[in-house]
Amino acid sequence: MIAKFIDLHIHSYYSDDGEFSPADLVRMCHDRGITTMAIADHNSIKAVDEARKEAYKYHIQYINAIEVDCTYRGINLHVLGYGIDYRKNVFYDLEENILRQERSCSTKKLELTNNLGFDIQKEQLDGLSRSGIYTGEMFAEILLNDSRYKKHELLRPYRSGGNRSDNPYVNFYWDFYAQGKPNYTEIIYPSLEKAVNLITENGGVSVLAHPGNNLKGKFELLDEMIASGLQGVEAFSNYHDENTVEYFLQKSRENNLLVTCGSDFHGKTKPAIKLGETMCMIDECEIQNDLVKRGLI
Known part of the structure; x- marks a missing residue:
C-alpha cells in the first residue's frame, strides 16, 4: 500500500471561501495522519504564523505557502508559492x-x-x-x-x-461567477510572469495549481509557462482524472519540475473534498524527497 501523508494545498478561513482556522486545520491533518502540509490561502499569508506554531506541537512538517491568482493569455490561473519568505511586505500589498x-x-x-x-x-x-x-x-x-x-x-x-x-x-x-459566466465580475490579477517572479524573488518555488481544471483544452500552454520560469506542477489533484494526472506527471518529469499533490480542501464550500485526498498515484516519499532536495523542508 502506498503511504499517504502529504497535503500541500489546504485553505483556512483567511481564504474568503475557507471555513477553518489554521490551528484547526493542523489538528485535523494530525488526526488524518498527514505529516507534511501547507496552507495555501488565496493571495494571503496570514495563516502561516499560527499554523507553524501548531504544527510544531504535532511534529508536522509545515511549508510556508500562498496561492496567487494570476492570468495568462486571458485565462485566470492559480500559482502556488512554496517556501516563501512570508514576512515580506509585498505579500501584504498583494492581498x-x-x-x-x-x-x-x-x-x-x-x-x-x-x-x-x-x-x-x-x-x-x-x-x-x-x-x-x-x-x-x-x-x-x-x-x-x-x-x-x-x-x-x-x-x-x-x-x-x-x-x-x-x-x-x-x-x-x-x-x-467564474470567468466567462453571467455573474462574473473582473478582478485585475497579476500576470503569470509577475506571480512567478514574486514567488521566486522571495525565496519560493512556483507551482501551477490544478492545471487540469484551469487549462481545459489548452494543456499545451504549460510549455510556455515553464519557459516563463514556472518551477512545478500540482499533477495530483481532486480535479484530475487518471489521464490528466499522467499528462502532467510526464511533463513534470521531462522538465525536472517539482511534482506536488494537494486536496484543495476548503470545508463546507467543497464538502466532497477531504483532507489528504489528492489523487496521488505515486509513493509520496518521492515527493517528500524532492521537497527536501529543493530546500522546502
Whole structure:
C-alpha cells in the first residue's frame, strides 16, 4: 500500500471561501495522519504564523505557502508559492490590492444575483463574510437554505440528487461567477510572469495549481509557462482524472519540475473534498524527497 501523508494545498478561513482556522486545520491533518502540509490561502499569508506554531506541537512538517491568482493569455490561473519568505511586505500589498477590488465587486455580484429573480439582502451576506467580500459560494449557501426558493428551477441541480450536488456551493460559483459566466465580475490579477517572479524573488518555488481544471483544452500552454520560469506542477489533484494526472506527471518529469499533490480542501464550500485526498498515484516519499532536495523542508 502506498503511504499517504502529504497535503500541500489546504485553505483556512483567511481564504474568503475557507471555513477553518489554521490551528484547526493542523489538528485535523494530525488526526488524518498527514505529516507534511501547507496552507495555501488565496493571495494571503496570514495563516502561516499560527499554523507553524501548531504544527510544531504535532511534529508536522509545515511549508510556508500562498496561492496567487494570476492570468495568462486571458485565462485566470492559480500559482502556488512554496517556501516563501512570508514576512515580506509585498505579500501584504498583494492581498490588500485584491481585497480592495473584491469588496468593490461584491456589490455588483449582489445586484447580478438578485437580477436572476432572487431577493438577497446585504445583511445576510455580512453574516457569512469575515472581510466584506461576497463570494459565489456565499450566495449559494444563502439561496439553498432559503425556504422561499425550495422549488426554484435554477437551484434544482445543486440540491440532493442533482447533477451539481456533490459540491453545491462551489459548483454554483463555477456556473455563475467564474470567468466567462453571467455573474462574473473582473478582478485585475497579476500576470503569470509577475506571480512567478514574486514567488521566486522571495525565496519560493512556483507551482501551477490544478492545471487540469484551469487549462481545459489548452494543456499545451504549460510549455510556455515553464519557459516563463514556472518551477512545478500540482499533477495530483481532486480535479484530475487518471489521464490528466499522467499528462502532467510526464511533463513534470521531462522538465525536472517539482511534482506536488494537494486536496484543495476548503470545508463546507467543497464538502466532497477531504483532507489528504489528492489523487496521488505515486509513493509520496518521492515527493517528500524532492521537497527536501529543493530546500522546502
